[in-house]
Amino acid sequence: xxxxxxxxxxxxxxxxxxxxxxxxxxxxxxxxxxxxxxxxxxxxxxxxxxxxxxxxxxxxxxxxxxxxxxxxxxxxxxxxxxxxxxxxxxxxxxxxxxxxxxxxxxxxxxxxxxxxxxxxxxxxxxxxxxxxxxxxxxxxxxxxxxxxxxxxxxxxxxxxxxxxxxxxxxxxxxxxxxxxxxxxxxxxxxxxxxxxxxxxxxxxxxxxxxxxxxxxxxxxxxxxxxxxxxxxxxxxxxxxxxxxxxxxxxxxxxxxxxxxxxxxxxxxxxxxxxxxxxxxxxxxxxxxxxxxxxxxxxxxxxxxxxxxxxxxxxxxxxxxxxxxxxxxxxxxxxxxxxxxxxxxxxxxxxxxxxxxxxxx
Amino acid sequence: xxxxxxxxxxxxxxxxxxxxxxxxxxxxxxxxxxxxxxxxxxxxxxxxxxxxxxxxxxxxxxxxxxxxxxxxxxxxxxxxxxxxxxxxxxxxxxxxxxxxxxxxxxxxxxxxxxxxxxxxxxxxxxxxxxxxxxxxxxxxxxxxxxxxxxxxxxxxxxxxxxxxxxxxxxxxxxxxxxxxxxxxxxxxxxxxxxxxxxxxxxxxxxxxxxxxxxxxxxxxxxxxxxxxxxxxxxxxxxxxxxxxxxxxxxxxxxxxxxxxx
Numbered sequence: 001x002x003x004x005x006x007x008x009x010x011x012x013x014x015x016x017x018x019x020x021x022x023x024x025x026x027x028x029x030x031x032x033x034x035x036x037x038x039x040x041x042x043x044x045x046x047x048x049x050x051x052x053x054x055x056x057x058x059x060x061x062x063x064x065x066x067x068x069x070x071x072x073x074x075x076x077x078x079x080x081x082x083x084x085x086x087x088x089x090x091x092x093x094x095x096x097x098x099x100x101x102x103x104x105x106x107x108x109x110x111x112x113x114x115x116x117x118x119x120x121x122x123x124x125x126x127x128x129x130x131x132x133x134x135x136x137x138x139x140x141x142x143x144x145x146x147x148x149x150x151x152x153x154x155x156x157x158x159x160x161x162x163x164x165x166x167x168x169x170x171x172x173x174x175x176x177x178x179x180x181x182x183x184x185x186x187x188x189x190x191x192x193x194x195x196x197x198x199x200x201x202x203x204x205x206x207x208x209x210x211x212x213x214x215x216x217x218x219x220x221x222x223x224x225x226x227x228x229x230x231x232x233x234x235x236x237x238x239x240x241x242x243x244x245x246x247x248x249x250x251x252x253x254x255x256x257x258x259x260x261x262x263x264x265x266x267x268x269x270x271x272x273x274x275x276x277x278x279x280x281x282x283x284x285x286x287x288x289x290x291x292x293x294x295x296x297x298x299x300x301x302x303x304x305x306x307x308x309x310x311x312x313x314x315x316x317x318x319x320x321x322x323x324x325x326x327x328x329x330x331x332x333x334x335x336x337x338x339x340x341x342x343x344x345x346x347x348x349x350x351x352x353x354x355x356x357x358x359x360x
Numbered sequence: 361x362x363x364x365x366x367x368x369x370x371x372x373x374x375x376x377x378x379x380x381x382x383x384x385x386x387x388x389x390x391x392x393x394x395x396x397x398x399x400x401x402x403x404x405x406x407x408x409x410x411x412x413x414x415x416x417x418x419x420x421x422x423x424x425x426x427x428x429x430x431x432x433x434x435x436x437x438x439x440x441x442x443x444x445x446x447x448x449x450x451x452x453x454x455x456x457x458x459x460x461x462x463x464x465x466x467x468x469x470x471x472x473x474x475x476x477x478x479x480x481x482x483x484x485x486x487x488x489x490x491x492x493x494x495x496x497x498x499x500x501x502x503x504x505x506x507x508x509x510x511x512x513x514x515x516x517x518x519x520x521x522x523x524x525x526x527x528x529x530x531x532x533x534x535x536x537x538x539x540x541x542x543x544x545x546x547x548x549x550x551x552x553x554x555x556x557x558x559x560x561x562x563x564x565x566x567x568x569x570x571x572x573x574x575x576x577x578x579x580x581x582x583x584x585x586x587x588x589x590x591x592x593x594x595x596x597x598x599x600x601x602x603x604x605x606x607x608x609x610x611x612x613x614x615x616x617x618x619x620x621x
Contacts, residue, residue, distance in 0.1 A: 023455060024451065024454065024455055026451065052454045052455060054450070054451075054454060056447070056480075057476055057477070057480035058476060060444070060447075060476075060477075061444070061447040061450075061476070061477055061480065064440065064441060064444035064447040064448055064451075064477075065447050065448070065450060065451035066451070067438075067440075067441075067444075067448060067451075068420070068438055068440075068447070068448035068449070068450075068451035068452050069451040069452070069455050071438045071448075071452075072418070072451075072452055072455055072456060074455050076451070076455075090441055091441060091444070094441050098439075204418050204436035204437065204438055204452070205436065205456070206414075206415045206416050206417065206418060206436055206456075206459060207414055207415055207417075207434070207435050207436045208415050209414075209415070213385075213430070213433075213434050213435055213436050213437065214436045214437075215430045215436070215437050215438070215439070216437070216438040216439065217430065217438070217439035218439070219427065219428075219439055
């Protein structure tokens, strides 16, 4: 049954995984997300639901275990932070190519390289534009609270299975580490063998006499066929763009200026809005929840309404490219970012908005 | 002058003494004539047929010459990224502990890029079978040096012969994994003569049967030829293999589990 708890974002992800009927978690420790694996090891989900939890030898092994588990029609996931997620990109590309539904969590830290363990949003490009080799997309969900960390686990699996595609929860060290109250969902059962065979008839569950052998692969050596594979994938991504765009509008109706921000940045901007409105500046916030598919139409609509948009990101300017592309020149679009693990303050963000659009 | 003794009329169902197992798909093998892969595929599928476990078997194919193994083996299979097959097999077996799970990998896949996955799956003692085809060369990409290439052996990336001082030593993966407590059965076989084929098939059978005892990885290396990569005729390749590969990679069981009555 539902339960109200005070939890870290990382712990909420782990508990939500057990409750949503996840079959397996494969992971490798890395700060700032190790609590996910630690929580699961303490909770012994094998006794609670039969869920498998395994500490792998590397992120490379983890994502390939996810590939295989998904290939068996199971709900499987992994989590990591930026350097580890870079290591997983090959495996993710294989998952996308083989159309395997699975869930990945990236609790982003500052880069490049080993970078820092403090929060960052510098993996936006990697998450939304593909990341690994080949033309593919992930479904990207960006939580901005511990509650959404919890809720997006189940949502991520639902979308992954709906489209036979990997889904990614793109969060950061701040949301992963901070504690908030969270309403945990009631537990649902893991799929039974029969349900798995019904839901994923393509999976490698063992070849019975009455069906051909199932094969999970992303290989197609015949270019004419490989082009068709790509066309099918692109059609699927177009469907996602049509059906799955999610965003939150905060005080947008009368807004003359607009922040566009996701995750932790969106929380900071909400405070900036309060400060701005106290000074009589009408500012709103568009918070993309799905980063892919991106809320293109909403950006264009709001670009026709406001005098300027400020993309606030904890990176050097990544999402701002998508905003500019979709604002279609209807209003000026600027970017403000802090990097390397630094989070901007609400005052600082408001000051930049005033400098860029209002003067002073 | 010898008369031709071939009589096309003898090709009749009732005269067949050796049939294709229907656990091999009706598809022509993509391997070079003379290559050992076809024989290894066949005895593996015969073991699965004889044990009656087709519905309970999941295979994992590698990257390398046998990348298309799933086109030939008539069981549910997953194609792994290069070297990752033991990670896949780990997840499959953990999620479906009552299934028989095997990987089929070459030397580049298992002993170079996939060394970590191999060692750690063995060290965790996953209840899987790893089948390791070692021909001392990268066949599919055109004859480059492998971790198992012999000292002095020429390949397209060791054109003057493998120099151990700069290119390292041939890796005996099978002896290495035998030292790990997570392996229960470790053996090295060959498939170039009828006698060796029979022994290799028995080893595969043992390896699969051991999965039900849940005592760790059963690991079967098959030393094989690569007449194309070695640039020899199939017959010469087999002779060369006996004279050069077997002394470095001696055939036989390296580790066997305690018998149970």
